[in-house]
Amino acid sequence: MSIGLHNSEFKNPVIRWVDSRMPIFTMMQKEYGTFPTPKNFNYFWNFGALAMINLMIMIATGIFLAMHYTPHVTMAFDSVERIMRDVNYGWLFRYVHANGASMFFIVVYIHIWRGMYYGSYKAPRELLWMIGVVIFLLMMATAFMGYVLPWGQMSFWGATVITNLFSAFPYVGDSIVTLLWGGFSVDNPTLNRFFSLHFLLPFVIFGVVFLHVAALHITGSNNPLGIDVKTPQDTVPFHPYYTAKDSVGIVVYFMVFAGLVFFAPNYLGDPANYIPANPLVTPTHIVPEWYFLPYYAILRAVPDKLGGVVLMFGSILVWFILPWLDTSPVRSMRFRPIAKWALMLWGVAFVVLMYCGGKPPEGIYVVLSRLATLYYFAYFLVILPLLGRLERPLPLPESIAKPVLRGGGPLPAGAMTKPMEKA
Amino acid sequence: MADNLAPAGAPHAAGEHHADGTTKRDFLILVTGGFAAIGAGAMAWPFISSMNPARDVLALSTTEAEIGAIPAGAAVTLMWRGKPVFVRHRTPAEIEAAAKVDMGELRDPQADSARTKAGKQQWLVVVGVCTHLGCVPLGQKPTDPRGEYNGWFCPCHGSHYDTSGRIRKGPAPANLAVPTYAFTSDTQIRIG
Numbered sequence: 001m002s003i004g005l006h007n008s009e010f011k012n013p014v015i016r017w018v019d020s021r022m023p024i025f026t027m028m029q030k031e032y033g034t035f036p037t038p039k040n041f042n043y044f045w046n047f048g049a050l051a052m053i054n055l056m057i058m059i060a061t062g063i064f065l066a067m068h069y070t071p072h073v074t075m076a077f078d079s080v081e082r083i084m085r086d087v088n089y090g091w092l093f094r095y096v097h098a099n100g101a102s103m104f105f106i107v108v109y110i111h112i113w114r115g116m117y118y119g120s121y122k123a124p125r126e127l128l129w130m131i132g133v134v135i136f137l138l139m140m141a142t143a144f145m146g147y148v149l150p151w152g153q154m155s156f157w158g159a160t161v162i163t164n165l166f167s168a169f170p171y172v173g174d175s176i177v178t179l180l181w182g183g184f185s186v187d188n189p190t191l192n193r194f195f196s197l198h199f200l201l202p203f204v205i206f207g208v209v210f211l212h213v214a215a216l217h218i219t220g221s222n223n224p225l226g227i228d229v230k231t232p233q234d235t236v237p238f239h240p241y242y243t244a245k246d247s248v249g250i251v252v253y254f255m256v257f258a259g260l261v262f263f264a265p266n267y268l269g270d271p272a273n274y275i276p277a278n279p280l281v282t283p284t285h286i287v288p289e290w291y292f293l294p295y296y297a298i299l300r301a302v303p304d305k306l307g308g309v310v311l312m313f314g315s316i317l318v319w320f321i322l323p324w325l326d327t328s329p330v331r332s333m334r335f336r337p338i339a340k341w342a343l344m345l346w347g348v349a350f351v352v353l354m355y356c357g358g359k360p361p362e363g364i365y366v367v368l369s370r371l372a373t374l375y376y377f378a379y380f381l382v383i384l385p386l387l388g389r390l391e392r393p394l395p396l397p398e399s400i401a402k403p404v405l406r407g408g409g410p411l412p413a414g415a416m417t418k419p420m421e422k423a
Numbered sequence: 424m425a426d427n428l429a430p431a432g433a434p435h436a437a438g439e440h441h442a443d444g445t446t447k448r449d450f451l452i453l454v455t456g457g458f459a460a461i462g463a464g465a466m467a468w469p470f471i472s473s474m475n476p477a478r479d480v481l482a483l484s485t486t487e488a489e490i491g492a493i494p495a496g497a498a499v500t501l502m503w504r505g506k507p508v509f510v511r512h513r514t515p516a517e518i519e520a521a522a523k524v525d526m527g528e529l530r531d532p533q534a535d536s537a538r539t540k541a542g543k544q545q546w547l548v549v550v551g552v553c554t555h556l557g558c559v560p561l562g563q564k565p566t567d568p569r570g571e572y573n574g575w576f577c578p579c580h581g582s583h584y585d586t587s588g589r590i591r592k593g594p595a596p597a598n599l600a601v602p603t604y605a606f607t608s609d610t611q612i613r614i615g
């Protein structure tokens with residue numbers, strides 16, 4: 001082996017030639033082949049891979065939609081209808097892209113919930129978690145700007161309402177909004193920049209996802225028990241164990257996705273967005289897409305403009321400090337009898353907010369939104385910090401290889417240990 | 424990796440050896456890979472297809488024009504499928520020049536009668552795109568250079584076409600294409 005060349009272990013001469021000069025095959029083998037992964041993953045651990053696939057589907061369909069879309073206020077709506085009627089398979093791309101956004105949020109919400117339930121945000125994975133929150137914020141911005149592009153009534157008024165959020169900030173608010181619009185209302189300059197940024201941000205997300213994965217491969221994955229990997233007996237190589245397990249999840253994910261696209265493509269959308277944008281008439285009932293409803297409910301729960309905006313942004317920004325708000329050293333909620341139910345209730349509050357966000361801001365919905373908002377923040381700012389001191393966790397298992405799961409009988413020794421020794 | 428995990432001797436549910444040394448896992452991997460490849464192909468097809476002309480583009484693929492007002496010796500340029508179509512009302516001298524050419528002289532041998540409609544030899548209809556690299560040849564306007572053969576001359580790389588739109592000199596490999604067209608009346612033409 002010459003000096004300066006990587007000592008490749010690949011036998012194939014072509015792969016070996018490339019790998020010696022640029023060890024990308026060695027890297028892939030290390031990070032996705034032999035990568036030691038806790039052997040007790042459940043199906044919640046599919047959702048990172050699903051999110052990655054979803055991002056690639058969105059980028060692929062988005063690039064092809066952009067080939068046919070015209071970002072101009074007089075032509076945008078018609079160009080989308082042309083995609084639906086005239087472009088070969090245009091209907092397919094648009095429905096996959098629109099429902100892909102919903103699938104992306106479903107997948108990512110489950111992914112985030114997984115992180116919260118199994119304590120994946122705790123040391124040493126704080127940065128990994130924070131990068132994930134950045135990805136989520138970028139996703140929200142991308143989804144919002146994408147929804148504006150068809151230039152229907154909900155596009156236009158959604159854009160108006162959301163950009164006006166920034167007018168709540170004292171002194172600089174109005175200037176910020178004018179800057180966002182590029183004018184004195186949501187208009188052609190706004191549509192143009194939203195198209196440009198909607199094209200850009202997915203690639204930014206891709207870059208940040210790379211950082212997310214890079215950080216993950218330093219700390220290694222968390223697992224349903226939330227305890228550290230101690231010996232090689234606790235792990236299996238990523239391939240074929242989790243490539244296979246992820247494949248099962250991918251098939252189910254595609255079934256749900258296809259069900260939406262082919263049988264209910266407009267179920268999650270708002271019919272008002274099939275009316276061309278009209279700057280002179282606001283629809284009577286403005287709602288964002290379902291995945292933004294919880295934050296919309298928080299916004300409306302607060303009877304103060306600035307307060308509502310601050311709490312709405314705060315509801316996600318608080319995730320950044322979650323690793324330090326949760327003072328318990330125990331990661332998995334399986335061993336936290338009180339925190340488990342506190343988190344379940346937080347999930348209920350999230351769903352209640354999602355429900356109320358889609359309802360008119362009056363009567364019982366305002367009351368429910370306020371209660372749920374209160375609990376949403378109380379969970380992070382009061383309950384988790386206190387529970388870390390007050391709660392007595394259940395005894396943790398010695399290791400991943402010696403499960404003490406309820407109801408889980410002894411594993412057949414031969415089936416699990418034999419391949420392990422070889423790995 | 425995979426061969427690490429394939430059972431080497433140890434009895435294993437997924438890896439019973441057959442007489443020829445293959446295992447059930449080999450079969451499963453092949454079937455899984457095959458289905459994934461078919462799925463990927465099925466997903467690739469709509470993407471490729473979407474880049475072909477959309478239905479509204481195909482719907483615009485005919486052009487009709489009134490040509491009765493074109494005097495002999497003059498030409499008009501129509502637009503069809505986003506490209507220029509030359510319609511020249513040829514003089515008897517031009518028709519004769521085109522008809523009497525020896526086929527052996529031609530790079531892309533084609534009789535003038537094969538490039539015009541019987542009884543309508545005065546009308547030459549050709550796609551005005553040089554067969555070299557796609558420029559529009561000169562020769563439509565009376566002031567244009569028409570090349571050495573009194574047809575068209577492409578200024579990009581110097582191809583000369585005759586009064587039947589056939590390539591006579593220069594780098595272009597083929598004659599100016601004759602589009603599908605029909606006379607809907609004596610003075611009406613439909614291209615496409």
